[in-house]
Amino acid sequence: MSGIHGGPDALGVPRWDFSTNANACGPCPMALAAVAGADAQHYPDPGYTALRAALAAFHGVAVERIVVAGSASEFIARITAAVARSGGRRVWLPALSYGDYAHAAKAWGLQRVNDPAQADLLWLCEPASPLGTAEPMANAVAEQGAVVVLDRAYEPLRLSGHGSLGAEALDRVWQLWSPNKALGLTGVRGAYAIAPLRGLAMAQTLAQMAPSWPLGAHAVAMLTAWVQADAQRWLAQSRVQLAEWKTAQRAMLQDSGWQCLPSEANYLCARAPQPLNVEALRARGIKLRDTTSLGLPGHWRLGVLPPAARQALHTALLETTKETSP
Incomplete structure (x- = not known):
């Protein structure tokens, strides 16, 4: 549905x-001030050079691994399309999961399978939605050679426990970040993904598939504020x-x-x-x-x-x- x-x-x-x-303590004052002061009169840099550099530095990864997205849902649709265009036909989803994963798969004709080893695209989310818990299949799914995406929308709002995947496993999967929930600014759409170490070719493909200026000035301001220490x-x-x-x-x-x-x-x-x-x-x-x-x-x-x-x-x-x- x-x-x-x-x-x-x-x-x-x-x-x-x-x-x-959304974070009920929000909105984050620093992020809100940044959004309010955004330059809405002009286009952002179409390559998001400074933003991508700041995001890469924050996560300690190469800037080539950063792919900006209009929102988490937009990225879900785009990477599903990329997998389908490259010949992917099957998707694996957690038993309980955000509906946009299945919606995008259906739109591109991907068949849902129960065995992760049979899938061309696999989705993880931790803390999971709707339960807010760990995904029991996380490590097994991360070991698959296909395209694996870990949705980390709620990781900044984790109140206990820890993620299932270690640093080595995280470098094998796509990490999708949408900080607007953590900042209490869900009305500002903007997200980004970190490509796996061996995912640079797909990162380039996804960049080519993006519309011009997927992020507006307000999203750029929010994401720039997100990585600041305050x-x-x-x-x-x-x-x-x-x-x-x-x-x-x-x-x-x-x-x-x-x-x-x-x-x-x-x-x-x-x-x-x-x-x-x-x-x-x-x-x-x-x-x-x-x-x-x-x-x-x-x-x-x-x-x-x-x-x-x-x-x-x-x-x-x-x-x-x-x-x-x-």
Whole structure:
């Protein structure tokens, strides 16, 4: 199922939006100031020379390995197209995963397979969405000789645990980074990927397949701020706060009868003790994320929010449950 996402809907921006995984401590002041001061009057450098150099230095890789993208979803579509154009016919996905992986594969006619060894394109995500946990197949998938992409959208928002892949394995896979969630600026679209050591030819192909100026001035400003030390310090401090909020949010849900699943990130999945009145909750400014489209029916994914939002959710759940009780 495509086109299902958290965040604003036809009713506008929810007052208490648990449906997205953006950093609830955001927006990052440094990144927001950079975006506000972006030069929107002129085109960015079409080669993104300074930005790519800054990203490469931040990750300690050669600049040739940096591929900029309009967003994570745009990169997902582009690399899927590149694999299909080169003769790829099969894709492997985690059992639970972001819907755009499957959507792009379907658009290009790639068949989903259960055996990683049979796939031409393989997807990983850690912390995973929707669960926020490690991917059990990560190391086995990273050893495949095909194109492997590790989506690291939530790595900057990891609150516990650690990634499955070591440095050597990371150099064998594509790493997809979309820092707008970590910076609390999901309205600014912009991402980048780090090519594997043996992926420079595909990196050139992906650059050739990109439209002119995939990043606008505001995305360039956000990504430039992302690698600055003050923004990284702010992010580290926000993780401490998010961890405290998460502990309290999990306790509230469990006290209300919800069954919460493990998570290492700034969100968690849970099963409600009874069916939810989604329309009534939305009318109270509450929005949750149904995880059916992510492969987990019967559960809801909830981003970690501040105490006021947690209290609003608790009150709304009590009120809507009373309204639907016989």
